[in-house]
Amino acid sequence: MNVFEGKVVSEGMKVGIVAARFNEFIVSKLVAGAQDALVRHDVKEEDIDLAWVPGAFEIPLIASKMAKSGKYDAVIALGAVIRGSTTHYDYVCSEVSKGIANVSLNSDIPVMFGVITTENIEQAIERAGTKAGNKGYDCALGAIEMVNLIRNIEK
Ligand SMILES: Nc1c(NC[C@H](O)[C@H](O)[C@H](O)CO)[nH]c(=O)[nH]c1=O
Numbered sequence: 001m002n003v004f005e006g007k008v009v010s011e012g013m014k015v016g017i018v019a020a021r022f023n024e025f026i027v028s029k030l031v032a033g034a035q036d037a038l039v040r041h042d043v044k045e046e047d048i049d050l051a052w053v054p055g056a057f058e059i060p061l062i063a064s065k066m067a068k069s070g071k072y073d074a075v076i077a078l079g080a081v082i083r084g085s086t087t088h089y090d091y092v093c094s095e096v097s098k099g100i101a102n103v104s105l106n107s108d109i110p111v112m113f114g115v116i117t118t119e120n121i122e123q124a125i126e127r128a129g130t131k132a133g134n135k136g137y138d139c140a141l142g143a144i145e146m147v148n149l150i151r152n153i154e155k
């Protein structure tokens, strides 16, 4: 049986990160986590590009621009959507998740969903480098694995 796998070792990998500035005190930790994971797994700093957008709702457009540019092996989307007192949260989360998934399928490269969607600030802090880990770090590892998996399938 042939088993395709994507090892988490990067070789000449170029990665684009698109990050939402809304809740920047959380998202900056996700960005740092993603950059740390990429560099620790041999992605060169000069091969990592970062684009900031106003909020998570704007992520899919810039993720699409990055993905279709042909410059990157993977794109990592990072943001923090924290529920407020209206239904706005539901609309943002729905469109962002659907938008990012569509970008990945339409551009044929991995676009990792690193937008945390939480009920409150405490949950967001837990996922940005405290007791629930760092979702940016996790997404970066997933990006490396997906790129290698695709490379193996397409050999
Ligand atoms: N409430 C949050 C937002 N809201 C802003 C939207 O993402 C968007 O920028 C605005 O509606 C203009 O198009 N964004 C987040 O990233 N996180 C939130 O908690």
Ligand SMILES: CC(=O)[C@@H](O)COP(=O)(O)O
Pocket (backbone or CB within 6 Å): 081, 082, 083, 084, 085, 086, 087, 088, 089, 090, 092
């Ligand atoms: C996720 C959001 O858009 C939310 O933070 C906005 O807060 P509110 O629903 O109180 O306007």
